[in-house]
Amino acid sequence: MTYYDSIASGYEQLHRNEQLKKLLLIKSNLDLKPDDLMLDVGCGQGFSAEIFDCKIIGLDPSSKLLKMCPFRTVVGVAEEIPFLDNYFDIVISVTAIHNFKDYKKGILEMKRVGSRLFVFSVLKKSAHINNIKELIAEQFRINKILEEDKDLIFFCEK
Secondary structure (H helix, E strand, O other), X not given: OOHHHHOHHHHHHHHHHHHHHHHHHHHOOOOOOOOOEEEEEOOOOOHHHHOOOOEEEEEEOOHHHXXXXXXXXXXXXXXXXXXXXXXXEEEEEEOOHHHOOOHHHHHHHHHHHEEEEEEEEEEOOOOOHHHHHHHHHHHOEEEEEXXXXXXXXXXXXX
């Protein structure tokens, strides 16, 4: 059982408003089409479905949160994404990278399965924020960085 499995019943109350605010900010900076395929890494309950008008597949280690998710999901971790190379048009990860066991491997896996756009919302208070920022800059072309209340949001391409 993961930490998020243990708080699943209260997850919406704890995180919904904060996550929706970030997702709306992300949407306002993207030009997505209904046919675009998105991977939401660390999708939780799937709040992204309320914001984005495209096809979404979610990946999260919490099976209890995924049971509440309105789109197709896979129980799993970012470090081992079970999809083919360049499978997704866009990959997002909203305030999840700091929870990865190996954030470098997770970021490289997200790069592998994505083909076009990437958005990473990273907790500013993470002990690894500087290393994560450096890794994103090494692996992607950063088009924009927005500073949100608790996160830095990176808009990137391969």
